[in-house]
Amino acid sequence: MKDIEGGMMACGLCADPGRFVVETRPMPDAAPPGWALVDIAAIGICGTDYHIFEGKHPFLAYPRVIGHELSGHIVSGPDAGQLVVVNPYLSCGQCRACRRGKPNCCSAIEVLGVHRDGGMCARIAVPRRNLYPADGLTAQQAAMVEFLAIGAHAVARSGAGQGDVVLVTGAGPIGLGTALFARLAGAEVHLTDRSLSRLTLAQTLCGFDRLHGPDLPPLTGALSEGFDFVFDATGNAHAIEAGFPLLAHGGSAVLVSVVKDDITFSDSEFHKREARIIGSRNALKSDFERVMAAMRSGQISADALISQVVALADLPVRFPALVADRESIVKVLVTP
Known part of the structure; x- marks a missing residue:
């Protein structure tokens, strides 16, 4: 995905219900203050993505780049190269829920891949507070932290x-x-x-x-x-x-x-x-950290939950079959 000429990248999106496509878009090369660029390493497909494909999601406008179960590497800065888990719930930081330490149910929450374009692409900009170091995990394991945190x-x-x-x-x-x-x-x-x-x-x-x-x-x-x-x-x-x-x-x-x-x-x-x-809605930083600790200690075997690994380029053909067969799979990961 990342070696497309001219600063372009491949993105996986649901263009309409029942139609998943890969198209090229400009790769972001700068992030707003307090945000960071992350090169995506692995993406999990979840029930939300299946519902989006089927046209059953009530809060979504098409087309939408999907993907909110994400791992990747920070692009620049003192922590450049750090493998991180992306918390996809972007909170306002100002509402009553946020002030009371409950950003997971922020009154103005935006979820990557739902309310705004997600991470089924080469690179994405994310608030730094939403990035959690994933030391000791593989990129594929890190991409499964979010759904377990729920x-x-x-x-x-x-x-x-x-x-x-x-x-x-x-x-x-x-x-x-x-x-x-x-x-x-x-x-x-x-x-x-x-x-x-x-x-x-x-x-x-x-x-x-x-x-x-x-x-x-x-x-x-x-x-x-x-x-x-x-x-x-x-x-x-x-x-x-x-x-x-x-x-x-x-x-x-x-x-x-x-x-x-x-x-x-x-x-x-x-x-x-x-x-x-x-x-119970979404998850908190403490939940993400609890999941990663359980993975590192061997209490949870994330690798056992991986049903398939699919390349993004193959996903337009594979997506309908995954939707139809989702009762026999646990977690499908998409990789660059």
């Missing part, structure tokens, strides 16, 4: 830990990340998904063995009192609503995924349980 953040927000019984609904990449960090926190983790392929991947790649198909068995025996935490990573309103009756008394429903629909539940059952609903 789950790490959800678990941290929930307070789930030793002795808790947890159900994660949705065994895609975000659900797997949530399950991994719930397990690291000491919880007993169960997973459910309508896709047996995803459940098989959760078992073979990550060692989860408390697996349930789309029709959960009756809550009997050790599970008769329900789950202390139900994390939803499905993006499906019906699945979210089906999780409320599974809560134990004193339990919490953690909404990791987001839906446009209204969510309903029985108020009397909710109050009887003194339940909580917790929204």
Whole structure:
């Protein structure tokens, strides 16, 4: 991508729903004050990118350069050449959420690859505060930190830990990340998904063995009192609503995924349980650092989660098949 003559670079973008193309654009050679240029090393494809391709993303204007799961090398300055993970959530730094240390839910947040062009290109300018050193990781491992940080953040927000019984609904990449960090926190983790392929991947790649198909068995025996935490990573309103009756008394429903629909539940059952609903959005710097520490220590095997590595030049042909086959893959990485 980077050796195109005349300061041009290849960029991967969704031109319209169902049409992914690679086109050339000028390569940035300067960054605003407080920002840095980053040469992209690897890009992860996530559910958001699939939704953009399918025309299902509610907050996106086409054409859009996609890509927000990013690793790369800083171009210049005292840290030139440093491998970094890119935090793709650009916050304003001034709203109430930002002032209270919650830039992940900034009221004016912009996400790379969604609200503005992302990193499926050779070089991008990013605020320096959004760059985290990835010492000890490979470029491909570093590109997977962001999606795992989503789950790490959800678990941290929930307070789930030793002795808790947890159900994660949705065994895609975000659900797997949530399950991994719930397990690291000491919880007993169960997973459910309508896709047996995803459940098989959760078992073979990550060692989860408390697996349930789309029709959960009756809550009997050790599970008769329900789950202390139900994390939803499905993006499906019906699945979210089906999780409320599974809560134990004193339990919490953690909404990791987001839906446009209204969510309903029985108020009397909710109050009887003194339940909580917790929204979890994006991730904080501390979550990124927690993920990288888990990778370095070997508690999380990022390499095991790589399903395919695709060259950007091949992606226009490959993208439709990846969308159709995403239940049988965990993480696809795109490289220059």
